[in-house]
Amino acid sequence: MTPPADLDQRLHNFSAGPGALPSDVMEEVREELPVFPGLGASIMEVSHRSAAYSEIHERAKERMARLLGLGDDWHVLFLASGASMQFHQVPLNFLPAGGSVAYLDTGNWSGKAVAEAVIVANTRSARVDVVASSRDGDYSYVPRQSDWRLDPGATYLHYTSNNTIYGTQLREEPDVPMPLVCDASSDFLSRPLDMDRYGLLYAGAQKNIGPAGVTAVLVRDEFLQTRLPGLPTLLDYGTHAKKLFHTPPVFAIYIVDKVLGWIERNGGLAGMVERNRTKVEALYGALDATDFYRPTARTEDRSHMNVTFRLPSEELEARFVTEAAGEGLLALKGYRTVGGVRASIYNAVEPASVDALVDFMGRFESTYG
Template identity: 40%
Template sequence: MTVYNFSAGPAMLPKPVLAQIKEDIPSFQNSGMSVMEISHRSDLFDNVIADAKNDLRELMNIPDNYKILFLQGGATLQFTALPMNLATQYNHIGLIDTGHWSTRAGEEAEKIGTEVTTVATSKNNDYHQLPEYTDDDNRYDYIHLTTNNTIEGTAFSKLPKTKNVLVGDMSSNFLAQQYNVEDFGAIYAGAQKNLGIAGLTVVIVREDLIGKKPLPSMLDYQLLANKNSMLNTPPVFAIYAAGLTLKWLKDIGGIAEMEKINRQKSNQLYQFLDQSKMFNNLIKPADRSLTNIPFVTGNKELDQELIAQASDRGLVNIKGHRLVGGMRASLYNAMPMEGVVALTDFLEEFEAKHLEEN
């Protein structure tokens, strides 16, 4: 039985990447050492991290005046690191509230004494759509935005206009759809959804925004950039896996081609949900995510039955987040169209069976 993993993260990896990892586990590039054993100070790893940075810069058209950091601690640690590094003039940031993870970003910033103002929110609509935002103050060090909301199922396809520096948490649609890096002062993303395995976080930051004050070493973007992300032992294996994923993405045509594929995949599922008599996606169509699609029946017992039967069919991890319930299909880059077709076929069968019985 073929298994399709719809988990919100850690997510499935591309098959060619898994095959290469399997080959490199015993001996990396005929070194006699496993890829999990190579030193971060070795020439072998120098090539790995350099290739990964160069490929990422090429894929995202990252200008030379932006630093690329490969860090640990998850995107959650960046909720703290970002204000420490960037909120240096006013100690005040604006938050566009689109759900759980944007709220968490604000809460963590406040813990270190940064003033946080919610400049727009869609909480009153249960986060079923994105809020409208216009600048109301230019005394923010930056405006924080979550480009894709993993739990709620919304995403920005068009960025809000701001005179302030824009910072984007891009964790769940990083490399899945196109954005202009120069529209942001900083971008950050956990790797475990579209870039590889858990344990790696990417930060892309404009160099004129960092190095403003001394900070604890492991949270200091300038120091980490000066040390090529190797102030301590970096997540070697995770960076290696990310490098393979970036090469796979280049091979299929880059981010523009990946976004085209992701739109085809998401349309397959949205079209079914929109005509369904049993399932509902509650998100405003213009604000729908390409990568995370929540849906419900309105009946918790029926949801549980569906989740169990789906798992028996090899359609695993479609249980919705505990905050919203129901189901969720995460269609990250490595999810093939065949997996989405298998899911919609199953949902169609499940619906027909239950409508017939009732």
């Protein structure tokens, strides 16, 4: 039998998703994977309605609510679909016949959300308004709210808080008269949120809070009650708010619970802000100190989760990624449609990993600059 790997052998993981998980969590999972304490079997092998799993599920919901300061008027759901399913499920539930919804287009994923909303709108004589887009600037910025064309009668405003491909991020929630709906997949739980402004927020776990296979959906009850009647059972948020309707992605939620516990032990969302600030200052500081590396996002809109940059040539970019991997710096290749380099520095990425990257960047520039 192959001996278990030493977690000290873990390299520096800058993957955009599925992204890095905390080493402490990986240790706990390794210990509990074959036999969950007091259960006599793995948590993956028992009923999702067992007392052991029910405790995990409810604790994860409680931790999520505690971290975000949610009251009893919020439902915390862990759904088996990815965040891309929510692109369709949100308008399916909340876009009324003859009504309108507003979307902010800041990148690839918000564009996909618009496309799905249009599919729903076309069946209901409804309208999807793109209030602003940064497509004209290759999504290198976030349109200022003063330039938005917003219909105050829209049912909700949908936006993507952080853009993994282009490296931009909205620093604060939009100030609008309708409920916000947010795809927060890639910066969820990296900072506090003003939840009073939201009707619904969703996030695929695989960026910042767990492995692929589960999506966190937070929905305010007042907003939930505005959903349309006659929805397909599994696509009705109300089905899942009422009870645990069917088998959830048990193992993924088990790990999410552990990651939420890790966030709490490390200072909660305020602790994540400070942890990420250290990494952001180190990495962007290195990028701004030279003309050899060129960040792709405008300074005021730079993401604190996905740092995207270019080198003087595509050949150098390919060499950079290859040589970095040889030194244990993983997954630095930019998204396939845009190229360049991307370092995803989610909550679980250690500051020491960013320091190692910055050190490599300096040596690489000395050799090829």
